[in-house]
Structures are given as C-alpha cells and as structure tokens.
Amino acid sequence: MKKYSNQEIAELSQFAPREIISKVGYVQAQKDDKFIIMYSDIGKSFGVNKITKEFPDKCIEAGISEQNLVGMAAGMSNLGYNVFALSYAPFITSRVLDQIRVYLGYMHSNVRLIGIGGGLTAGDLGATHTALEDLAVMRTIPNMVVVSPCDCLEYAKVIEAINGLEQPVYIRLTGGKVGEMVYEKDYDFQIGKGVVLKEGRKIAIISNGNITKEVALAIDKLKAHGVFPTHINMHTVKPLDTALIDSLHNMEHIVTVEEHNVLGGLGGAVAEHLAEKNCHPKLTRIGVNDEFFKANKATVLREKAGLSCDKIVERILNLK
Amino acid sequence: MSIKINKNTIKNWSEKAKKIRLETLELSYRCQEEKAHLGGMLSMVEILTVLYNGVLNIKDVKNWAHRDRFILSKGHGSLAMYSAMHHGGLLTDEEMAKDIRGEDTIIYRHSKLNQEKAIEFSSGSLGLGMPYGLGLALGLQKQKADSRVYVMIGDGECNEGVVWESVLFAGSKKVNNFCVIVDKNNIQLDGYTKDVMPVKDYGEIFKSFGFEVLNIDGHDFHEIHNALTLKSDKPIAIIAETIKGKGVSFAENSVNWHSNVLNSELLEIGLKEVNSL
Numbered sequence: 001m002k003k004y005s006n007q008e009i010a011e012l013s014q015f016a017p018r019e020i021i022s023k024v025g026y027v028q029a030q031k032d033d034k035f036i037i038m039y040s041d042i043g044k045s046f047g048v049n050k051i052t053k054e055f056p057d058k059c060i061e062a063g064i065s066e067q068n069l070v071g072m073a074a075g076m077s078n079l080g081y082n083v084f085a086l087s088y089a090p091f092i093t094s095r096v097l098d099q100i101r102v103y104l105g106y107m108h109s110n111v112r113l114i115g116i117g118g119g120l121t122a123g124d125l126g127a128t129h130t131a132l133e134d135l136a137v138m139r140t141i142p143n144m145v146v147v148s149p150c151d152c153l154e155y156a157k158v159i160e161a162i163n164g165l166e167q168p169v170y171i172r173l174t175g176g177k178v179g180e181m182v183y184e185k186d187y188d189f190q191i192g193k194g195v196v197l198k199e200g201r202k203i204a205i206i207s208n209g210n211i212t213k214e215v216a217l218a219i220d221k222l223k224a225h226g227v228f229p230t231h232i233n234m235h236t237v238k239p240l241d242t243a244l245i246d247s248l249h250n251m252e253h254i255v256t257v258e259e260h261n262v263l264g265g266l267g268g269a270v271a272e273h274l275a276e277k278n279c280h281p282k283l284t285r286i287g288v289n290d291e292f293f294k295a296n297k298a299t300v301l302r303e304k305a306g307l308s309c310d311k312i313v314e315r316i317l318n319l320k
Numbered sequence: 321m322s323i324k325i326n327k328n329t330i331k332n333w334s335e336k337a338k339k340i341r342l343e344t345l346e347l348s349y350r351c352q353e354e355k356a357h358l359g360g361m362l363s364m365v366e367i368l369t370v371l372y373n374g375v376l377n378i379k380d381v382k383n384w385a386h387r388d389r390f391i392l393s394k395g396h397g398s399l400a401m402y403s404a405m406h407h408g409g410l411l412t413d414e415e416m417a418k419d420i421r422g423e424d425t426i427i428y429r430h431s432k433l434n435q436e437k438a439i440e441f442s443s444g445s446l447g448l449g450m451p452y453g454l455g456l457a458l459g460l461q462k463q464k465a466d467s468r469v470y471v472m473i474g475d476g477e478c479n480e481g482v483v484w485e486s487v488l489f490a491g492s493k494k495v496n497n498f499c500v501i502v503d504k505n506n507i508q509l510d511g512y513t514k515d516v517m518p519v520k521d522y523g524e525i526f527k528s529f530g531f532e533v534l535n536i537d538g539h540d541f542h543e544i545h546n547a548l549t550l551k552s553d554k555p556i557a558i559i560a561e562t563i564k565g566k567g568v569s570f571a572e573n574s575v576n577w578h579s580n581v582l583n584s585e586l587l588e589i590g591l592k593e594v595n596s597l
Contacts, residue, residue, distance in 0.1 A: 057462065068451040068485035073457020078435070079385075079463070098445055099482075103452060107433045107442045 002160060004153060004186040012152040013181045017173045017210070018116040019047040020152050021084060027216075028082075029055045036076055038062055039086040040069045045116065046086050056305065073111040074103030080162075087123070089131035089172055091113030091140055104168035105141040111168050118148065118172040119209060119259025120288075120302055131172070132288050136264025138170045139238045145191060146238040148172040148258075148266075150182045150212035154235060156182045157189040165191070166275045172267040174259050175210025176298070182212050182233070194234040194241040203229035204248045204281070207257040208266055210238065211307055215257050218312035225317060230254075240269050249282045253319050259307060260289040286315055323374045325390045325545055333541050336407050341594045343403035343416070349587045350420050351399075351429065355579035359571050360474060361400035363505035363562040366539045367548075368400060371470065372408030375548045378438050379409070386465035387438065391453040394474035394503060395470040396579070398431040410438055418576065447480030449473065454486050461503020470548070472501045476508025479517050484529075490555040491530025498555040499548070502528070505564035509578050510550050526557035538562035542554070567594050 004012070015023060021037070029035045029051050037051060038060040052059045062069040066087055073085040085092060092115045093100070103109045115131060116122075122129040138146045145167050146167040155173065162169050187195065194206070198219060207215045212233050219231055230251070234241060248254055254274070256267035267285030274280040288305045302308050306315060323329065331356035341544040348356035371390055371462060378387040392401045399420070405411045410426070415437075418425035426434050434543040440456075441449055453471035460467045473483060490498050502522055510516050519525070523533040532552040538560030547558045564578070565571025571580075582590070 060458070062489060065485035065489065067482040068448075068454070068489055071451020071482070071486070072455035072458060072489070075452040075457075076459040077455075078433075078460035079456060081459055081462075099448065102442060102445050102448055109499060320405075 001157065003190065006185065009153050009181070009184065009186065012156060013179045016178050017152055017153050017155055017175055018045055018147070020155045021086065021114055021159065022047040025084065026051050029058050032243050034080060034082045034196055036060065036081045036083045037086065038069055038073050038083060039092070040064055040066050042202040051298050054166060059077065064182060066091045066096045067099055070099040070111065070113070071103060074099070074107065074109035077111045079300040080108065084112045084114060086114045086116075088129060089134050090129065091119040093131065093134040093170065099136055100138070100141055105143060109141065109168065110166055112162060113168070113170045114173065115170065116173045117176070118174040118212070119300045120282050120293070120305065121174050121176045121210070123293065123296055123298045127292040130293070132261045133264065134170070134172055135237050135258075135260050135266065136268060137267060143167050144238060145169040145236070146172070147191065147236050148174065148209040149235050150209055150233055151180060153181065153183045154189065160193070161189060172209065180210060180213055192236045192239040192241055194236070194244045196230065197233050198229075198231040200228040200230040202251060202257060203227065203253045204232060204251045204318065205229045205255045205316070206232045206234045206259060206266065206270060208234050209259055211257055211259045213300075214302070214307065214309045215312060217309040218316065221309065221313050222316060227316060228296055231314065234266060235267055237269055242273050245270060245273055248281060253284065253288060254281045255284045255316065255319070257307065257312060258287045259302070260287050261290055263290055271317060284315070284319060286312065323582050325542065329374070330541050333369050333372065333373060336373055337365050338594060338597055339407050340365050340369060340400065340403040342591060344400045344591045345405065345582065345587060345594065346566070347399040347403065347420065348582045349584070352581060354570050356399070357396035357579045358450055358568070358582060359507060359574065359577040360394060360503065360505060361397045361565040362566045362568060362571065363538070363564045364397060364503045365400060365404070365566065366541060367376035367472070367501060367503070367544055367560060370411065370541060370544045370548060372404045374545065376470070377467070386460065386463065386467050387451070388467050389440045389453065389469045391449040391469065391471045392431060392442045392443060393447065393449020393453070393471050394477050395441070395449070396429045398429060399427070399445060401431065402427045405438070443577040446477045450483050450486035454490055454495060454498055461495070461497060468497045468499060470499045470501060472503055474508070475506065475513050475519075475522065476516070478502065478519065478522065487526065487529045487531070494530065494553060495555050497555050497556065500531070500555070501558045501560055503562055504559055505562045507564045507573070507575055507578055511575050523559045524558070526559070531555050531557040531558050532558065532588040533557045535559045536561070539566060567595055567597055
C-alpha cells in the first residue's frame with residue numbers, strides 16, 4: 001500500500017469525498033488498460049472531467065439510467081475490465097438492487113459501485129437522495145464487500161486496496177464537505193480490518209463513515225465528564241471484523257454510531273454477531289430510527305437523528 | 321460467421337430444428353414439479369438452430385475470448401437453448417443427460433453463467449440480458465474484436481423498463497455489434513400481449529431509437545439467416561414474428577402453454593407431431 005506523507009494527506013483534505021475517485025482514478029487510468037469509469041449523468045459531481053479529457057475511451061456516460069449502467073458495467077467486468085460505476089448512493093444500490101443481486105452477486109461481476117450522498121449527506125434534496133438503507137441491502141448480497149470510509153485518505157486507500165480484488169465492492173461516501181478529515185497521519189489500512197482510533201475503557205464506540213469525525217469530537221468532550229471510551233473505525237461492514245469485536249468482550253457497553261437506519265447496517269451487523277455469543281457487553285445502536293426525514297441540511301438532520309457531537313455525548317452519558 | 325445457403329443447408333437446419341424440438345419436449349417432460357415454459361421455447365427453435373449452426377462464431381477456441389455471444393434474456397426458454405447448443409456441438413450427450421437441478425449439472429431451467437461452455441448469462445430476471453449484453457458488446461469493441469453480441473428477448477419481456485434503457489443507449493451510441501432479437505410470439509403469462517400490454521409496432525419503436533430494424537418470419541430459415549448476418553453501422557433489431565408452441569398442436573398459440581406441465585400422454589402426442597413435421 002502507498003504510504004502517504006503529511007503533505008499528501010493535507011492535499012487530499014482539499015477534496016470533497018466525491019472527487020477522490022477522479023484523483024485516484026486518473027492515476028489508475030494512466031497505468032491500467034482495463035480501467036473503466038461509468039456514470040449516470042453525474043460525472044461532473046464526481047469531477048471526472050480530467051479523466052474524460054485525457055482518457056475518453058475509459059469513460060462511459062450512461063445517461064440517467066442506473067439499471068442499464070450496472071448491467072453494462074457487469075458485462076464489461078466479466079470481460080476483464082476494472083469497472084467503477086458511480087451514482088448517488090440510493091440510486092446505485094436500492095434502485096438497482098435486482099441488478100446487483102443477479103450480476104454482481106449471482107454472476108460474480110466484480111464491479112466497483114461508488115455511491116455519493118450516503119447517509120444524510122444530501123438531506124437538503126429530500127428523502128429520495130438520502131441513503132439510510134444502503135448498507136443493509138448491500139450486506140445481504142453474497143460475496144459483496146461493503147465499505148464506508150471515514151475521510152478522503154481512507155477512501156483513497158480503499159480504492160487502492162480493492163485493486164485486483166475478485167469480489168464486487170460497494171463504497172459508500174458520506175460527508176459532502178472539503179476538509180473533514182479523521183486522519184492527519186498515514187496508517188495501515190486493510191479491507192475487513194477495523195482500526196482502533198483510541199484505546200479507552202468500559203465503553204467502546206464503533207463507527208464508520210464521515211460521522212466518525214463527530215464521534216471523535218464527542219470522545220474529546222467526554223473527557224471532561226471522566227468518560228474515556230475506546231473508538232473503533234469499522235470502515236468495512238462486510239466482511240465484518242468479528243475478531244476485533246470479540247476483543248471488546250470485557251467492555252461494559254458497545255455503542256455503534258452510524259449515519260444509517262439502526263436496522264441492518266453497522267449496528268445491525270454488530271448486533272447479529274454479538275447475539276450469537278453466550279454473553280456479551282450491552283449494545284446500544286445510535287443511528288436513524290427507522291424513519292424518513294423532511295428535507296433539511298445534513299447538520300440539522302444529524303441533530304434530529306441524535307448523530308451530532310453533542311447528542312452523541314448526551315447519549316453516552318446516559319447509557320444504562 | 322457467414323455461410324452460403326443452399327438446399328442442403330435448409331435441409332440440414334430443418335432436421336436440426338426437428339431434433340431440437342424433440343429434445344426440448346423431452347427436457348420439458350422432466351419439469352413435473354414446476355411448469356415448463358414450453359410455448360416460448362418452441363417459438364424460437366428455428367432462430368436458435370440458425371444461430372448455433374451457421375451464425376455464432378464460438379467454436380474457435382483460440383479466439384475464445386473474442387467469440388460471438390448469445391444471451392437468452394428470456395431465460396425461461398433455456399432448455400431449448402441447451403438443445404440447440406447440443407445439436408450445434410457445444411454441449412455433450414453426457415451434459416444433456418444430467419439433471420435440470422442440483423449441484424452436478426449445467427443445464428438449469430434458467431441458465432446459469434458458465435463461460436467455458438458458452439452459456440453466457442444467468443437468466444431468470446427479465447430484461448437483465450439487455451444491459452449485460454450491451455456491456456459485452458462495448459467491451460468487445462474496445463478489444464477491437466470482430467465479435468457480435470446477440471440478445472434474444474420476448475415480446476412480453478419488452479414490458480420491462482430496463483429493456484428500453486439499453487435500447488436508448490445502444491441506438492444513440494450506435495453500438496453496431498449489438499443485435500436484439502425479439503421473439504414476438506404474442507403471448508405472455510397472463511394472456512395475449514395484445515390484451516396485457518398492446519404495442520402497435522415494435523419495429524417502429526426500435527427504429528425511432530436508432531436501430532436498423534428487420535421484420536421477419538421467425539420460422540423461415542432464409543429470412544432468419546439474412547437478418548442475423550446483416551451488417552450495419554447501427555445496432556440491429558430483428559422483430560421475429562413467431563408462433564408460440566410452434567410444432568405441437570395443443571401448445572400452438574395457447575395461453576395455457578406459456579407454462580404448463582407436460583405429462584406423458586401429451587409428451588407422446590408432441591413427439592409424434594414433431595416427428596411428422
């Protein structure tokens with residue numbers, strides 16, 4: 001894996017998450033004959049212009065037709081192409097779930113799906129554009145790798161790590177703003193291996209995606225209350241790092257925090273694993289409580305869902 | 321692949337078609353637990369015969385990656401496709417003798433992708449053969465392969481919206497190694513297509529999306545061969561007028577034989593009728 005200098009990390013922090021595929025993809029397009037990037041009238045949002053200009057043969061504009069997009073991606077993938085298919089998170093997952101199930105699952109087309117606007121990121125555009133069920137539905141596709149990176153550095157690492165991986169992958173992007181970085185220094189990244197961001201005691205908070213930054217801030221605030229939780233960045237929801245979860249068996253409480261429905265996502269995956277143990281720490285899942293929100297800024301919706309820094313602090317202090 | 325057609329070719333194809341029909345009936349007879357989609361299998365026998373015995377270039381193992389692809393998107397007709405592949409030299413007697421379910425077989429009622437055997441698609445969810453075939457066509461073009469991709473869909477299947485997403489893309493981007501065959505047998509599960517979802521003229525629709533369109537008699541070998549081998553700078557749509565259940569009197573043009581259980585008595589009648597064709 002590439003080692004990132006502090007300067008390179010600072011450069012990555014100048015991008016919004018959705019633009020990273022273009023930066024990393026551009027490098028890949030230069031060296032990979034089989035690299036193909038496809039999108040459904042959303043290339044501009046991903047900033048693909050540089051790639052389309054220099055490598056027009058490696059770019060496919062499918063128009064607003066995600067079902068056709070994923071099918072074409074699957075066909076090309078089964079001919080040996082390294083295909084990235086891009087759209088908004090709800091439209092590259094739930095909208096095309098049958099396609100994903102059949103092509104990527106059943107037929108082993110190793111397409112890389114990238115969804116922007118995961119979680120509440122695009123809340124201003126309304127519930128159609130928020131993806132609060134994508135992790136849940138993607139987890140149930142056999143063989144699928146499901147990743148939710150926490151910042152641009154991790155996202156770049158994901159793209160590098162899946163190079164040559166003979167499995168389909170869904171990369172969920174959360175956080176729309178520039179500069180929301182969790183990592184300031186390079187670290188070891190492996191698909192399926194969670195990262196301990198902070199060692200603490202009694203309480204372990206497991207998060208992923210952009211909300212990890214809020215959790216880190218919440219943990220800082222909790223110090224003043226004499227609460228020192230462990231913090232784990234569980235970037236890969238599938239395959240889940242069950243060994244890391246098992247290592248938390250002496251904790252009193254495990255708390256999952258995710259920008260997703262509390263059903264079926266990170267919290268669901270952790271709950272499923274814990275439930276099969278004879279005894280395990282108490283579990284609390286923080287996330288969206290199985291509801292749709294009316295359109296509003298992501299920050300407002302996070303507050304409503306109990307996902308803001310202060311709300312997380314409050315919830316942790318009131319754990320029973 | 322292009323071959324010259326003479327009297328012998330037609331005779332050969334007629335004999336092959338008969339064998340494919342007989343084998344399709346035998347295979348359908350194995351489907352006692354769940355109804356067999358006999359009608360839509362028999363409607364495409366002549367097209368399958370010509371595809372696997374004179375059009376598809378998939379026998380040159382050296383150029384295997386660049387072979388032509390046939391996608392049976394109306395995958396409920398897979399048993400007829402295997403029979404055609406068997407009589408086209410692609411599947412062996414042993415493979416055809418295996419079960420239609422379970423672990424140790426490759427001839428499932430809905431095809432399961434098996435690239436080494438040129439079974440190109442896992443079918444069952446209607447419409448999905450179109451984008452997948454289009455992706456193969458784009459990939460083969462990028463590889464500078466002289467291969468074509470043929471996707472067979474049903475007229476009932478044309479109800480699926482994704483079909484038209486693919487048609488829009490293929491037509492507007494002139495994907496000219498992509499050929500769609502519509503097996504227009506005029507019946508779908510719930511009834512006649514004219515009652516379920518009447519469409520005046522599929523050819524006109526494809527044409528308006530930028531396709532080269534050929535309306536043919538889907539049981540006429542000359543017309544089928546001419547259509548399947550036509551080259552164009554546009555994608556091609558072949559609207560093949562066919563008879564559902566063709567060759568077996570009780571199944572011909574019968575809504576009940578979109579899918580039904582073929583019992584031993586009906587099997588005997590069917591075999592007898594096909595033998596006397």
